[in-house]
Amino acid sequence: MKTKLVTLIFIFFLVANSYEIKASNLEFKTISLTYQRIPSFQEIPFDSTLIAPFFSKYPKLKYLKPEVIKLYRKHNYQYLWFDHKGLNEFAKLLYDKINNLDQEGLQIDVPYNDKMRSLFQNSNNIKKPNLDTELLLSSLYFFYADRVFKGLDVAKTTELDWFLPRKKQSYVNRLDSLLQDPSLINQQEKGLLGQYYLLKNALKNYRDIEKKGGWSPIVFPKNIKSLKLKDTANVILQIRKRLFITGDLNSDSGKKLFDDELLAGVLKYKKRNTFKTDSILLPKHLKDMNIPVNERIKTIMANMERCRWIPPSLTQKKQYITVNIPSFTLTYFIDSKPELVSKVVVGKTMNKTAVFNGDLNQIIFSPYWNVPPSILRKEILPAIAKNSNYLAKNDMEWVENRVRQRPGPQNSLGLVKFVFPNSHTIYMHDTPAKNLFNEDRRAFSHGCIRVARARDLAIAILKNDKNWTLEKIDSAMIGGVEKTYNLKTKIPVYIGYFTAWVDRDGTVNFYEDIYGHDIRLSEMLLSD
Known part of the structure; x- marks a missing residue:
């Protein structure tokens, strides 16, 4: 044991x-x-005091210094643009993007582009990190993000009466994602409003047209006042060719006859250029067709810039209303789909409708119109001086020291008013002057927005509200007694200014620059 x-x-x-x-x-x-x-050079920090001398050497990039410092503080001053082979994949992709800014609708000089070109022409020889190259790439990344994703600064856009909220995004954080997956830079939904990418495709198409010679001016014969179906004229040959170039006609038959095929092309052209879609061609239509292709390209570029200012999340809301001033159109969206589209009248040149946003929170039926002091002074008082019966004739009355118009069919606000509080004192409303909606260019108001389908808009907004039946809405509109209803859910309203817009099917629409904002914006882009 x-x-x-x-x-x-x-x-x-x-x-x-x-x-x-x-x-x-x-x-x-x-x-x-x-x-x-052995630690890689990506984990070996560089001397942070060398950032200041870099920007002294490259002063054109100095305005980006705060962003660059913020970036490297986050990463403990480690190299970001190099891997064990040399310059990493995203460095090369960024260089390609920088050299193709024209595809983004930008005609700007890239600072120190010769230096960049030299680096990448010899990129195979770069095996070790270089601090100048590192900081240059980071600076140019922020330069690219600033121009392509952000656009002009708020101070400049405010000069254009643009008061819509600007998008906020950290380009420092975005770079982290791009370094890990460079393909993200091409994911459209991540960077900009979806419309931007549709305009980008349109820009390419119109530049292709320009390379092929564009289109020649069409001369409308002096002895012809208009062209209509079944007419025959030599000028029709020019019109056919013009409409074929821009895709309004699928083919150019070479006929002098204004036939059904040409009519289809004319109607398509008119629809996407804010003209009444009738079968008559007038000199004003040919004048519009004669706008050179390079001017159309400038218009597309200006509107790509506007898209940079808008948060992509705007179109992801459950419901919202948009008004595009140059197209004189209101659209009410529910779940990203148009629930209602209506013609509108906007402010005339002397009384521009501002570009801003608000939250629709009230519908007022049978509203009073409280005459603004400026209209009272400039229009109502002179009219009273000429005709002492003016107020009675227009169903108006004095209330203390102001004038208001009583509810009813004569009321300038019509039978219903849509309120979204704002500092511009602008709202949407019905109107008794329905004839103005038949005009091609509808800039006639003092700044507020007159809605052709005001009743239908009220019905659409209240259709799921048990407090309101169709009969009750109609009764409130013609009741002659002002009645205010506070909406249970506020509806965002966005007043925009787009002179070029691409439909989901790729159709490019052009609208007149009624306030001259495009001209000023193009000047800003060239001088920036």
Whole structure:
């Protein structure tokens, strides 16, 4: 028994000793591996004091210094643009993007582009990190993000009466994602409003047209006042060719006859250029067709710039209303789909409708019109001086020191008013002057927005509200007694200014620059 016990103790000792030796060896191997690991240069910080001398050397990029410092503070001043092979994948992609800014609708000089070109022409020889190259790439990344994703600064856009909220995004954080997956820079939904990418495709198409010679001016014969279906004239040959170039006609038959095929092309052209879609061609239509292709390209570029200012999240809201001033159109969206589209009248040149946003929170049926002091002074008082019966004739009355118009069919606000509080004192409303909606260019108001389908808009907004039936809405509109209803859910309203817009099917629509904002914007882009 004693012998067995000694034997067991001996075996246990051998096993334990063997385990200890193996564990010791394993630990040794682990330690050896740790000491053999050599950190990559991406983990070796550079001297942060060298950033200031870099911007002294490259002063054109100095305005980007705060962003660059913020970036490297976040990354403990480590190299970001190099891997074990040299310049990483995103560095090369960024260089390609920088050299193709014209595809983004930008005609600007890239600072120190010669230096960049030299670097990438010899990129295969760059095996070790270089601080100048590192900081230059980071600066040019922020330059690219600033121009392509952000656009003109708020101070400049405010000069254009643009008061819509600007998008906010950290381009420092975005770079982290791009370095890990460079393909993200081409993911459209990540960077800009979807319309931007549709305009980008339109820009390419119109530049292709320009390369092929564009289109020649069409001369409307002096002896012809208009062209209509079944007419025959030499000028029809020019019209066919013009409409074929821009895709309004699928083919150019070479006929002088104004036939059904040409009519289809004319109607398509008129629809996408804010003209009444009738079968008559007038000199004003040909004048519009004669706008050179390079001017259309400038228009597309200006509207691509506007898209940079708008948060992509805007179109992701459950419901919202947009008014595009140049197209004289209101659209009510629910779940990203148009629930209602209506013609509108906007402010005339002297009383521009501002570009801004608000939240629709009230519908007022049978509203009073409280005459603004400027209209009272400039229009109502002179009219009273000429005709003492003016107020009674227009169903108006004095209330203390102001004038208001009573509810009813003569009321300038019509039968319903849509309120979204704002500092511009602008709202949407019905109107008794329905004839103005038949005009091509509808800039006639003092700044507020007159809605052709005001009743339908009220019905659409309240259709899921149990408090309002169709009969109750109609009764409130013609009741002659002002009635205010506070909406249960506020509806965002966005007043925009787009002179070029691409439909989902790729159709490019052009609208007149009624306030001259395009001209000023193009000047800003060239001088920026």
